[in-house]
Amino acid sequence: MQYITKRLLFLFPVMLGVLVVTFFIARILPGDPLFLMLGKEIDQDLIDRTRAEMGLDKPVVTQFYIYVRGVLSGDLGMAWHTGNPVTYDMKFRFPATFELTTLGLLVSVAVSIPFGVIAAVRRDGVLDHMCRGVSLVGVSLPSFWLGLVLIYFLFYKLHIFPPPLGRGPIGFALPRITGLYLVDSLLTGNIGAFFTSLRYITLPMVTLALVNMAPLTRLTRSSMIEVLGADYVRSARAAGISERIVTYRLALKNALLAPVTMIGLMYGQLLAGTVIAETIFSWPGLGLWAVNAAASNDYAPIQAFALLAAVLRVIVFLIVDLVYFAIDPRIRY
Amino acid sequence: MQVVGKKDPGPGGPSHRRGFWTRQRANLRYSAYLFRRNPLSVFGLAIVAVFILIAILAPVLVTTDPLEPHSGLTDLPPSATNWMGTDSSGMDIYSRVIYASRVDLMVAGVSVALSLVIGVPVGALSGYFGGVVDDVIMRILDSLQAFPSYILAMAIVAAVGQDLSNIIWVLAFVSFPIYARLIRAQMLSVKESQFAEAARCLGNSPLRIIFRHLLPNCMGPIWVQGSLNAGHALLLAASLSFIGLGVRIPTPEWGLMVSMGSRNVVFGEWWQSFFPGVAIFLAVLGFNLLGDGLQDVFDPKRR
Numbered sequence: 001m002q003y004i005t006k007r008l009l010f011l012f013p014v015m016l017g018v019l020v021v022t023f024f025i026a027r028i029l030p031g032d033p034l035f036l037m038l039g040k041e042i043d044q045d046l047i048d049r050t051r052a053e054m055g056l057d058k059p060v061v062t063q064f065y066i067y068v069r070g071v072l073s074g075d076l077g078m079a080w081h082t083g084n085p086v087t088y089d090m091k092f093r094f095p096a097t098f099e100l101t102t103l104g105l106l107v108s109v110a111v112s113i114p115f116g117v118i119a120a121v122r123r124d125g126v127l128d129h130m131c132r133g134v135s136l137v138g139v140s141l142p143s144f145w146l147g148l149v150l151i152y153f154l155f156y157k158l159h160i161f162p163p164p165l166g167r168g169p170i171g172f173a174l175p176r177i178t179g180l181y182l183v184d185s186l187l188t189g190n191i192g193a194f195f196t197s198l199r200y201i202t203l204p205m206v207t208l209a210l211v212n213m214a215p216l217t218r219l220t221r222s223s224m225i226e227v228l229g230a231d232y233v234r235s236a237r238a239a240g241i242s243e244r245i246v247t248y249r250l251a252l253k254n255a256l257l258a259p260v261t262m263i264g265l266m267y268g269q270l271l272a273g274t275v276i277a278e279t280i281f282s283w284p285g286l287g288l289w290a291v292n293a294a295a296s297n298d299y300a301p302i303q304a305f306a307l308l309a310a311v312l313r314v315i316v317f318l319i320v321d322l323v324y325f326a327i328d329p330r331i332r333y
Numbered sequence: 334m335q336v337v338g339k340k341d342p343g344p345g346g347p348s349h350r351r352g353f354w355t356r357q358r359a360n361l362r363y364s365a366y367l368f369r370r371n372p373l374s375v376f377g378l379a380i381v382a383v384f385i386l387i388a389i390l391a392p393v394l395v396t397t398d399p400l401e402p403h404s405g406l407t408d409l410p411p412s413a414t415n416w417m418g419t420d421s422s423g424m425d426i427y428s429r430v431i432y433a434s435r436v437d438l439m440v441a442g443v444s445v446a447l448s449l450v451i452g453v454p455v456g457a458l459s460g461y462f463g464g465v466v467d468d469v470i471m472r473i474l475d476s477l478q479a480f481p482s483y484i485l486a487m488a489i490v491a492a493v494g495q496d497l498s499n500i501i502w503v504l505a506f507v508s509f510p511i512y513a514r515l516i517r518a519q520m521l522s523v524k525e526s527q528f529a530e531a532a533r534c535l536g537n538s539p540l541r542i543i544f545r546h547l548l549p550n551c552m553g554p555i556w557v558q559g560s561l562n563a564g565h566a567l568l569l570a571a572s573l574s575f576i577g578l579g580v581r582i583p584t585p586e587w588g589l590m591v592s593m594g595s596r597n598v599v600f601g602e603w604w605q606s607f608f609p610g611v612a613i614f615l616a617v618l619g620f621n622l623l624g625d626g627l628q629d630v631f632d633p634k635r636r
Contacts, residue, residue: 013475014475017472022488136373142568142591148595148603149607163599275484279576291578294491294578299492306487306488310484
């Protein structure tokens with residue numbers, strides 16, 4: 001209990017630090033941000049007025065206070081390139097990103113964990129060597145290049161998947177319930193829309209998943225090998241318990257601790273991965289929104305995106321720590 | 334250092350009787366042996382070496398000016414004259430891939446060197462002094478590392494503007510916390526050792542103890558991380574250019590070239606993105622294998 005309280009208290013300095021960082025990044029913009037907003041040919045009067053309106057004439061500490069108050073009340077400024085408030089855009093686009101990242105993570109877990117375990121159990125077998133080779137290559141592949149290769153073969157050559165045009169032409173056909181097309185189409189019983197959106201999400205999802213598969217497979221394998229060499233596994237074998245039960249019931253449970261942590265860390269990183277996947281596939285999520293904002297010198301959305309990424313990551317880390325604490329009796333601080 | 338160092342027999346066994354350079358050579362030979370045991374590390378070193386050679390010899394290797402557009406020769410597939418085809422403005426992909434190695438290797442190398450220059454002193458001071466200094470520095474590092482490095486880099490580049498030196502500084506800035514943490518952890522254990530105690534008793538100043546006596550004993554893992562991070566920095570830089578936040582068109586840079594070609598992949602023009610992507614992959618693979626090899630040398634547990 002003491003540990004949990006301590007861990008929660010630890011959250012405050014980090015969150016404060018994150019806010020300071022996002023605040024200062026916006027302040028190091030070269031030149032006066034007002035020129036960016038209003039253009040260069042404006043009279044001094046308008047400049048002074050806007051400056052006072054935005055609180056830019058006040059001391060830095062006061063400005064920081066205003067910024068934090070804005071963030072806490074959900075006011076993150078305007079996204080000029082869409083003409084909407086930042087929070088509105090983020091709410092609207094979050095489901096697309098959430099759908100993509102979550103599915104991407106599920107796929108990489110569903111592939112990596114079994115492969116890692118089998119590679120460890122049949123150490124130095126064919127599959128093990130294959131897994132090691134593939135994961136060595138996998139960590140060095142640029143994901144944006146991989147996405148393009150997938151598009152070339154699976155869309156242009158083989159016509160199996162649709163072109164990289166975002167979520168497909170079904171946005172209008174669906175009522176917006178959760179904003180997740182796969183869920184909404186099932187809720188409304190629209191099987192056609194479900195399969196269409198599944199076809200559209202497959203390539204971006206695979207692009208996102210492939211990047212995480214290599215390190216996760218590697219970690220599962222090494223963790224499993226370590227546990228299989230532990231004394232209690234040897235004792236279990238000596239006691240005559242069948243190899244099947246030793247491996248899949250006794251060893252696996254402990255071997256999965258490390259990968260579980262890593263999955264948490266990856267989920268925190270995924271928002272970075274989606275920036276690229278969304279750019280390649282014109283996926284209308286938060287990443288593409290931030291990239292478009294950067295292209296049109298619109299700073300508030302990027303600032304908000306960075307803030308969201310950091311906050312999500314801090315929360316995910318917290319959950320990982322707490323889960324670890326709950327499932328691993330060896331950890332007692 | 335010398336007085337204390339002589340008591341340590343080192344991996345070369347009784348070689349401490351011989352001179353300083355003889356010992357250094359013996360150490361180096363032992364390291365080379367450890368490195369060579371894994372053929373993959375040698376392969377990694379070879380890849381990196383070849384890329385550095387390509388970067389140096391670029392003017393000799395190219396077939397045409399990498400920046401010269403040929404209006405009649407746009408979007409051509411690979412052929413005998415344009416080995417990797419041409420892009421949408423008729424520039425020769427092969428020559429551009431060759432020249433891009435200069436930009437990419439420089440960005441990777443310089444940004445890693447810079448992050449070492451920032452990270453190592455910060456981590457050393459934090460670990461050695463502890464207390465309030467340590468607390469403040471660690472909270473700052475926590476806050477920076479709360480951001481995914483790619484997104485932090487995106488946000489800063491968007492703010493400071495995207496010329497080459499800015500990008501290098503930003504890449505250094507987002508990865509220096511890793512080194513600071515590594516050095517700090519090493520420092521915590523090394524500063525309790527007997528030779529540190531001896532150096533303190535002899536009346537050395539803290540800064541001299543840190544930089545002359547302790548740091549040289551902390552650097553092993555840093556070289557490993559540095560090599561792995563060079564690959565990572567290269568990927569980051571290329572990914573930034575891919576979303577338009579890196580160097581500007583028409584600079585030859587692998588990530589930017591993949592991005593320029595990406596719009597044509599749906600029409601089947603694969604070569605514009607394919608070749609620069611392969612170059613990124615090979616360079617990153619080289620740095621990663623090299624880093625793995627260095628780990629065999631510096632990490633006693635893996636011997």
